[in-house]
Amino acid sequence: MQTAAAVADFRTYPKICDLAQVQVQADQLLVQWADGRVSPFHHQWLRDNCPCPECVYSVTREQVLEIVDVDADLSATFARIDQGNLSVEWSGGHRSRYDPGWLRAHAYDDESRAERRAAKPKPRLWDSQLQLPVFDYSAVMEDANALLQWLLALRDGGLTQIRGVPTEPGSLALVARRIAFIRESNFGVLFNVQSKADADSNAYTAFNLPLHSDLPTRELQPGLQLLHCLVNDANGGESIFVDGFAIASALRQEDPEAFQALCEIPVEFRNKDRHSDYRRLAPIIALDAMGDVAEIRMANFLRGPFETSVARMPLLYRAYRRFIGMTREARFRLVKRLNPGELWCFDNRRTLHARNAFDPGSGARHFQGCYIDRDELLSRILVLQR
Amino acid sequence: MQTAAAVADFRTYPKICDLAQVQVQADQLLVQWADGRVSPFHHQWLRDNCPCPECVYSVTREQVLEIVDVDADLSATFARIDQGNLSVEWSGGHRSRYDPGWLRAHAYDDESRAERRAAKPKPRLWDSQLQLPVFDYSAVMEDANALLQWLLALRDGGLTQIRGVPTEPGSLALVARRIAFIRESNFGVLFNVQSKADADSNAYTAFNLPLHSDLPTRELQPGLQLLHCLVNDANGGESIFVDGFAIASALRQEDPEAFQALCEIPVEFRNKDRHSDYRRLAPIIALDAMGDVAEIRMANFLRGPFETSVARMPLLYRAYRRFIGMTREARFRLVKRLNPGELWCFDNRRTLHARNAFDPGSGARHFQGCYIDRDELLSRILVLQR
Numbered sequence: 130m131q132t133a134a135a136v137a138d139f140r141t142y143p144k145i146c147d148l149a150q151v152q153v154q155a156d157q158l159l160v161q162w163a164d165g166r167v168s169p170f171h172h173q174w175l176r177d178n179c180p181c182p183e184c185v186y187s188v189t190r191e192q193v194l195e196i197v198d199v200d201a202d203l204s205a206t207f208a209r210i211d212q213g214n215l216s217v218e219w220s221g222g223h224r225s226r227y228d229p230g231w232l233r234a235h236a237y238d239d240e241s242r243a244e245r246r247a248a249k250p251k252p253r254l255w256d257s258q259l260q261l262p263v264f265d266y267s268a269v270m271e272d273a274n275a276l277l278q279w280l281l282a283l284r285d286g287g288l289t290q291i292r293g294v295p296t297e298p299g300s301l302a303l304v305a306r307r308i309a310f311i312r313e314s315n316f317g318v319l320f321n322v323q324s325k326a327d328a329d330s331n332a333y334t335a336f337n338l339p340l341h342s343d344l345p346t347r348e349l350q351p352g353l354q355l356l357h358c359l360v361n362d363a364n365g366g367e368s369i370f371v372d373g374f375a376i377a378s379a380l381r382q383e384d385p386e387a388f389q390a391l392c393e394i395p396v397e398f399r400n401k402d403r404h405s406d407y408r409r410l411a412p413i414i415a416l417d418a419m420g421d422v423a424e425i426r427m428a429n430f431l432r433g434p435f436e437t438s439v440a441r442m443p444l445l446y447r448a449y450r451r452f453i454g455m456t457r458e459a460r461f462r463l464v465k466r467l468n469p470g471e472l473w474c475f476d477n478r479r480t481l482h483a484r485n486a487f488d489p490g491s492g493a494r495h496f497q498g499c500y501i502d503r504d505e506l507l508s509r510i511l512v513l514q515r
Numbered sequence: 516m517q518t519a520a521a522v523a524d525f526r527t528y529p530k531i532c533d534l535a536q537v538q539v540q541a542d543q544l545l546v547q548w549a550d551g552r553v554s555p556f557h558h559q560w561l562r563d564n565c566p567c568p569e570c571v572y573s574v575t576r577e578q579v580l581e582i583v584d585v586d587a588d589l590s591a592t593f594a595r596i597d598q599g600n601l602s603v604e605w606s607g608g609h610r611s612r613y614d615p616g617w618l619r620a621h622a623y624d625d626e627s628r629a630e631r632r633a634a635k636p637k638p639r640l641w642d643s644q645l646q647l648p649v650f651d652y653s654a655v656m657e658d659a660n661a662l663l664q665w666l667l668a669l670r671d672g673g674l675t676q677i678r679g680v681p682t683e684p685g686s687l688a689l690v691a692r693r694i695a696f697i698r699e700s701n702f703g704v705l706f707n708v709q710s711k712a713d714a715d716s717n718a719y720t721a722f723n724l725p726l727h728s729d730l731p732t733r734e735l736q737p738g739l740q741l742l743h744c745l746v747n748d749a750n751g752g753e754s755i756f757v758d759g760f761a762i763a764s765a766l767r768q769e770d771p772e773a774f775q776a777l778c779e780i781p782v783e784f785r786n787k788d789r790h791s792d793y794r795r796l797a798p799i800i801a802l803d804a805m806g807d808v809a810e811i812r813m814a815n816f817l818r819g820p821f822e823t824s825v826a827r828m829p830l831l832y833r834a835y836r837r838f839i840g841m842t843r844e845a846r847f848r849l850v851k852r853l854n855p856g857e858l859w860c861f862d863n864r865r866t867l868h869a870r871n872a873f874d875p876g877s878g879a880r881h882f883q884g885c886y887i888d889r890d891e892l893l894s895r896i897l898v899l900q901r
Contacts, residue, residue, distance in 0.1 A: 138787065156829065169825050171828050171829060171832070173829070173832045174820070174828060177832075186717060186720070186722070188712075188714055188720075189714050189717050189719075189788075191717045191816040191817065192815060192818070193816065195815050196836060196839075197840055237821075238825060239824065242822065242824075309701070309791075310699050310700075312699070313696050313697075315696070315894075328574055328575050330575055331572060331575050334572065334574075336579065348890055349735035399524075402525065405898060406525065406526075406894050406898050408893070408894075409890070429582075430575075430577040430578050434621045435563075436628065437623065438623070438628075439543075439555050439623060443542065443557060447587075450582060450583045450587060453582075453583040457583075502735075504732075504795070505701075507793075508701075508792050508793050508794075509791075511794070512790065
């Protein structure tokens with residue numbers, strides 16, 4: 130019987146603290162650490178997480194054991210600290226060994242869980258006074274640390290700019306692929322933002338576009354949007370950004386009833402042309418399991434008619450007007466003209482974007498855009514941080 | 516002032532019923548229909564949905580009016596039924612005209628909303644006795660109605676098979692593109708399911724794979740999976756399917772406490788190799804706003820250690836063991852060997868799939884797969900139904 134302490138993962142788990150003592154109880158082990166913390170681990174949980182090569186396939190580091198194949202009343206017949214590891218023998222004879230760094234990182238006593246929750250990255254809210262985080266194209270393309278700094282700024286602040294990007298069409302794909310593959314949509318892998326006579330969205334006109342997220346018409350709005358300026362000779366067309374999380378947070382303070390309505394009442398967003406008909410019903414503000422704002426979904430020009438009870442309709446209009454009103458307040462708005470070779474990259478589910486109307490008669494204007502999901506951003510950060 | 520009854524949409528809205536009467540009240544109109552139904556429409560709602568060419572850009576059929584630019588206390592100065600349409604004049608002078616088919620389709624009185632809710636497609640649950648819906652490749656490729664029938668079977672039943680698909684590598688992309696573009700992942704646009712020495716997932720070994728959904732490690736699991744058999748000369752490797760919605764529904768009946776735990780306690784799924792590190796925390800069963808089961812997220816080999824309070828851990832293990840136990844019950848399982856030229860297409864967020872271990876020494880086995888999102892499926896159905 131092999132009892133390797135190998136970890137079913139590609140991460141490393143530095144030892145935070147020594148194991149001091151272990152005590153076998155009816156359905157759990159009570160582990161005491163050198164710093165005094167006590168972590169209970171249920172027998173089922175420990176057996177489920179046995180890292181030995183019989184339970185985890187060493188090439189993929191994926192589990193082959195299914196816990197349902199172990200008795201529900203399995204118990205430890207023996208447990209001790211052995212060369213710093215936790216060593217357990219189970220009824221039935223299987224043996225497991227657990228690395229103290231891994232064990233501490235996965236302990237689920239209240240203190241350990243609170244510690245991990247507190248260590249999670251939090252969004253840094255911003256307003257019109259934001260010092261825009263600007264990165265250099267060559268650095269991001271060549272240096273892993275510059276790349277990581279850019280991605281952390283994106284994750285936590287939700288709005289960044291890259292300068293010095295070549296102005297050949299398609300260059301933004303080079304930047305995107307530093308993160309991962311691009312997320313295709315019905316507008317293509319890369320989309321061209323230009324004024325067109327046969328526009329299939331108001332985005333492809335010269336109109337002003339109010340503050341919005343892209344593709345609120347889909348179950349999952351794209352996580353990141355890259356928007357690259359190739360040519361910008363037209364009058365007007367400035368980019369405008371607001372931190373949707375900052376607005377939601379202010380609304381929560383200033384008008385909790387309106388905030389609640391936007392969290393609870395789903396709204397339909399629609400994107401339709403001759404070849405497609407996308408519809409998605411979802412609230413404008415989505416909260417995560419902890420009650421924190423996780424997403425804003427908003428594009429007035431893609432919104433369908435409101436549908437809620439007659440009694441709640443006035444509240445929904447009041448809340449919606451209030452939210453849109455706030456996106457127009459100077460305190461939240463960052464206005465900036467994008468120049469050729471510059472590229473916006475922002476969190477499309479947080480940072481709402483808009484553009485002023487432009488005059489297509491005054492000169493050419495050509496932007497290219499693409500999307501990447503938050504999953505890719507977070508994966509890339511984790512790999513760079515290994 | 517133009518007052519076209521044009522609809523801000525590409526759909527048609529047949530007239531269900533004539534408008535009979537309209538009455539102006541303080542903040543709403545009371546519309547009475549010829550069949551006696553009474554539908555209140557708030558002034559704000561009607562003004563917001565004015566379909567005239569000043570309010571909606573006729574090329575894109577997207578709204579240019581923003582309701583926040585209209586007074587919050589706007590009211591109708593005049594309303595009447597005019598050539599079958601509802602005609603309104605607003606304080607400030609703007610005039611709007613509403614088509615009765617459109618108005619009935621968007622009325623939000625309780626009766627109208629209940630009627631629409633009842634008309635929504637519902638999943639048809641199935642078990643081991645399922646008569647597998649099989650479609651013909653040529654028909655699906657050439658005939659719009661055959662395509663629609665296939666897509667409706669997928670939407671409502673979640674498991675279909677297509678036969679007569681060419682066995683050249685890449686052929687499944689032709690089938691996929693009948694729906695829409697393919698959703699790429701870190702495993703590529705098309706992925707090859709073959710036993711590999713340097714596997715980056717247990718899917719690419721010859722092991723048996725327990726019942727699972729693909730990419731539970733992502734915020735949005737792919738909606739549809741296509742799995743196409745090119746070569747299948749190896750012993751073993753039969754496909755197994757269960758209706759995850761049917762199992763969740765049975766669990767809800769048989770063990771409500773376990774069902775509740777799987778809806779409430781988030782579980783981390785992980786997919787990691789040398790180049791990526793995907794992690795997603797979400798419950799195994801997701802409910803929609805109506806409390807109906809909307810999604811199953813499950814892959815034991817990609818699951819991270821459970822993390823919940825010490826008090827709830829035994830309940831989570833009990834619930835998880837029970838759910839996995841049910842996926843193994845004969846009453847739910849459909850077992851079928853896929854032959855060359857056959858293709859599974861199933862709802863990856865509902866229909867769990869598995870395969871028996873196979874013997875790579877006994878012959879070659881080569882499947883290709885790809886993903887498409889539910890958004891594309893639903894859009895395609897809506898366009899085909901126009």
